[in-house]
Structures are given as C-alpha cells and as structure tokens.
Amino acid sequence: MDELIYLDNAATSWPKPDRVYKFMIDFYRGCGVNPGRSGFDKAIEAGNILEDLRKRLTRFFGGDESAPQRLCFGYNATDALNLIIQGLLSSGDHVVATNLEHNSVIRPINHLVRDSGVEATFVPFNADGFVEPEAIAAAIRPNTRLVIVNHGSNVLGTVQPVAAIGRVCRDHGVLFAIDASQTAGHIPIDMLAMNIDVLAFTGHKGLMGSTGIGGLYVRPHVDIRHTRAGGTGVRSAYPYHLDEYPYRLEFGTPNMVGIASLWEAQNWIDEQGGVTAIHAHEMELTKKLVDGLGEIEGVTTYCCRSLQNHLSTVTMNVEGFDAADVGIMLDVDFNIATRTGLHCAPLVHEQIGTMKIHGGVRFAIGPFNTEAHIDAAIAAVDEIAVRAHDRMMSSSK
Numbered sequence: 001m002d003e004l005i006y007l008d009n010a011a012t013s014w015p016k017p018d019r020v021y022k023f024m025i026d027f028y029r030g031c032g033v034n035p036g037r038s039g040f041d042k043a044i045e046a047g048n049i050l051e052d053l054r055k056r057l058t059r060f061f062g063g064d065e066s067a068p069q070r071l072c073f074g075y076n077a078t079d080a081l082n083l084i085i086q087g088l089l090s091s092g093d094h095v096v097a098t099n100l101e102h103n104s105v106i107r108p109i110n111h112l113v114r115d116s117g118v119e120a121t122f123v124p125f126n127a128d129g130f131v132e133p134e135a136i137a138a139a140i141r142p143n144t145r146l147v148i149v150n151h152g153s154n155v156l157g158t159v160q161p162v163a164a165i166g167r168v169c170r171d172h173g174v175l176f177a178i179d180a181s182q183t184a185g186h187i188p189i190d191m192l193a194m195n196i197d198v199l200a201f202t203g204h205k206g207l208m209g210s211t212g213i214g215g216l217y218v219r220p221h222v223d224i225r226h227t228r229a230g231g232t233g234v235r236s237a238y239p240y241h242l243d244e245y246p247y248r249l250e251f252g253t254p255n256m257v258g259i260a261s262l263w264e265a266q267n268w269i270d271e272q273g274g275v276t277a278i279h280a281h282e283m284e285l286t287k288k289l290v291d292g293l294g295e296i297e298g299v300t301t302y303c304c305r306s307l308q309n310h311l312s313t314v315t316m317n318v319e320g321f322d323a324a325d326v327g328i329m330l331d332v333d334f335n336i337a338t339r340t341g342l343h344c345a346p347l348v349h350e351q352i353g354t355m356k357i358h359g360g361v362r363f364a365i366g367p368f369n370t371e372a373h374i375d376a377a378i379a380a381v382d383e384i385a386v387r388a389h390d391r392m393m394s395s396s397k
C-alpha cells in the first residue's frame with residue numbers, strides 16, 4: 001500500500017525533523033547523565049543544555065528574559081496544567097475557563113469543584129469559534145482568581161484573542177493563563193505583550209520535540225504553590241520541597257532526551273525561517289483542504305469560514321456516517337491518518353451539536369505535509385461522501 005498520509009499533527013507532530021532524531025541519539029549516547037551543577041564534566045554539559053533551553057524558550061514565548069529560571073520543565077501540557085490549576089486555586093476561589101478547553105483543563109478544574117470548594121464558569125465561544133473578551137469580562141466575579149483559555153482549539157483550529165483577554169484580566173486584577181498546546185511552534189507568542197501571566201506548553205506537537213517533555217512559564221509576579229515534592233538535586237538537607245524556581249515546579253530527574261529533542265527542534269524551527277514561515281506553509285495547505293471539502297456535497301466543516309486567526313486544524317463530518325466510520329474508511333481504504341471522536345474536548349462538541357454523531361473527523365496539517373497529501377484527502381472524502389449518499393438512497397427505498 002502507498003505510504004501513510006499523516007494528518008494527525010494536532011495529536012502529535014510526525015515525523016520529526018531528521019536532525020532532531022539524530023541529536024537525541026547522539027546526546028543520549030554521549031551525555032545521557034543526570035544533569036548537575038556541581039558534578040563531573042558530563043553532568044555540567046547536560047546541565048548546560050537544560051539551562052540554555054530555559055533561556056531559549058523564555059525568549060521564544062516572550063517571557064521575562066531576566067527570569068529564565070521561571071521556565072519549568074515537566075512531562076507535557078497536562079502535567080503543567082495540573083500544576084497551574086491545583087497550585088493557584090483554593091477553596092472559595094472562582095475560575096473562568098471556556099468551552100474550548102481540553103480535558104487537561106476541564107478535569108483538573110472539575111475535581112477542584114467537586115472536592116475542594118472551587119467554583120468554575122465555562123464561557124461559550126461565538127458562531128465562528130472565538131471566545132469574546134467581553135464574555136470573559138462578564139464571567140469574572142469578585143472571587144475570580146484565574147482565567148484560563150485554550151489559545152488554539154484542538155477541534156476547531158480557531159486562535160483566541162489572548163491579547164484582548166489578557167487586557168481584560170489585567171484590568172480586573174485576575175491572573176491569566178493560556179494552554180499553548182496547539183499554538184506553540186505554530187504561531188508567535190509574546191507573553192509580555194499579550195498580558196499572559198502563565199503559559200503551559202507541550203513539546204511533542206508544534207515544538208517538534210519528543211513525547212514526555214513539556215512545561216510552563218510563570219511570570220515573576222506570580223507564585224504557584226507546589227502540589228508535589230521530591231528531589232531537586234540541590235540543598236538536599238532541606239526537609240521540604242524548595243520554593244525557588246525552577247525547583248519549585250520541577251520534581252525528580254528531568255527528561256533529558258526530551259530536553260535534547262526540544263533544543264534541536266528549536267534549531268530546526270530557526271532554519272525554516274521561524275514559526276511564521278512554518279505557519280504560512282501549513283495555512284496554504286489548510287486553505288486548499290477547506291476549499292476542496294467545501295465543494296463536496298454532504299460535508300460540513302466547522303468554523304472555517306475565514307482562515308484568519310486559524311490553525312491548520314479542520315474538523316468535518318460527512319452526512320450519513322458517524323465520525324468514527326469516516327475515520328476508519330480514511331485509514332483502511334485510503335491510508336490516511338486522522339483523529340475522530342471528541343478530541344478530549346467534549347464541551348466543544350456539545351456546543352457545536354456533534355455529540356449525537358460521536359464528534360467529528362479532524363485533519364491536522366503539519367510542516368511535512370504536501371499538496372499531494374491534501375489532494376488525496378479531498379479525493380478520499382469525496383468518495384466517502386458518494387458512499388454515504390448511496391447508502392442513504394438505498395435505505396430510503
């Protein structure tokens with residue numbers, strides 16, 4: 001069978017750049033030791049890449065360059081979001097989130113609401129898939145401690161107006177956090193200019209690193225309580241987890257292979273001309289896909305009327321089939337990998353009314369996709385739409 005056409009880059013980007021694979025192997029073979037500030041040469045070398053990456057990602061996200069220690073590494077966005085939500089909210093606090101959130105925000109919040117006396121409001125998005133800053137302002141209460149927003153929807157692909165939402169939060173004296181899982185590495189982010197106080201990222205999507213690495217940046221005026229404790233490699237006689245950053249939010253031996261992957265992926269992103277150049281390529285293909293799908297009878301796409309402030313993620317359905325059936329046909333009959341179902345974002349599907357057909361079929365274009373991949377995807381959906389039509393006709397006889 002022909003080569004797999006991979007259009008599931010919103011789940012994880014694949015393949016990674018060749019230089020990332022190579023660097024990971026070389027780094028782990030040559031320097032795969034526990035990083036340490038006062039150790040032997042290799043431990044210092046491993047520590048240097050970790051500290052240099054903190055500086056580099058602080059700059060990449062527009063954090064405070066004088067405070068790179070506030071870039072803390074963890075396993076992924078879910079890990080970082082749990083640290084943020086559990087470490088900022090206490091009984092009696094109110095949190096504002098949106099219907100665009102991933103379960104890695106919804107579930108930690110719901111646990112606090114059920115078990116710890118926290119209150120929450122989930123703000124709906126408008127018909128085009130955007131959360132309006134005014135709607136966030138209207139949801140803020142005197143006890144609101146945190147507003148948390150999914151920067152780029154992993155279902156609809158819409159990019160939220162975080163600078164305007166950040167202004168609302170600053171005017172109300174409320175902390176503002178974003179889940180940058182889908183935007184990091186795809187569009188520029190400037191925490192300072194956008195009034196973002198805390199940012200969670202994952203390494204294996206647009207940042208083009210491996211799985212198992214992610215983290216958060218916490219601006220210097222914010223303090224997140226540590227909700228775990230353990231080894232930090234420094235001040236071992238102290239009986240509690242350290243309060244200073246990055247140790248405050250890092251626990252145990254870091255994923256150094258993941259750190260190496262992110263380091264080399266940053267070099268690759270620079271080599272491509274930066275995230276803006278990568279995004280331009282992805283959006284050219286996205287336009288081709290949306291235009292092609294728009295020509296097919298029985299196909300519905302969601303929130304793609306304009307591709308302004310949009311990622312290369314497009315969700316659609318074919319009338320007459322459940323989303324999962326379409327995904328299976330794309331996979332088995334056409335060797336095209338997509339993601340079907342609710343995409344860990346049930347509130348999005350509730351709001352767009354796709355729960356009853358079990359969600360949607362998501363195409364997520366990455367930097368290694370080509371026009372030929374998109375042509376093949378459009379032709380495959382066209383054929384599936386014909387099958388759906390024939391089936392509906394024969395069952396109505």
Ligand SMILES: Cc1ncc(COP(=O)(O)O)c(C=O)c1O
Pocket residue numbers: 010011076077078079102104150152153154179181182202203214344
């Ligand atoms: C918007 C969003 N938030 C959070 C996550 C969780 O990312 P990870 O699985 O890397 O923790 C994802 C991943 O699909 C996502 O799309």
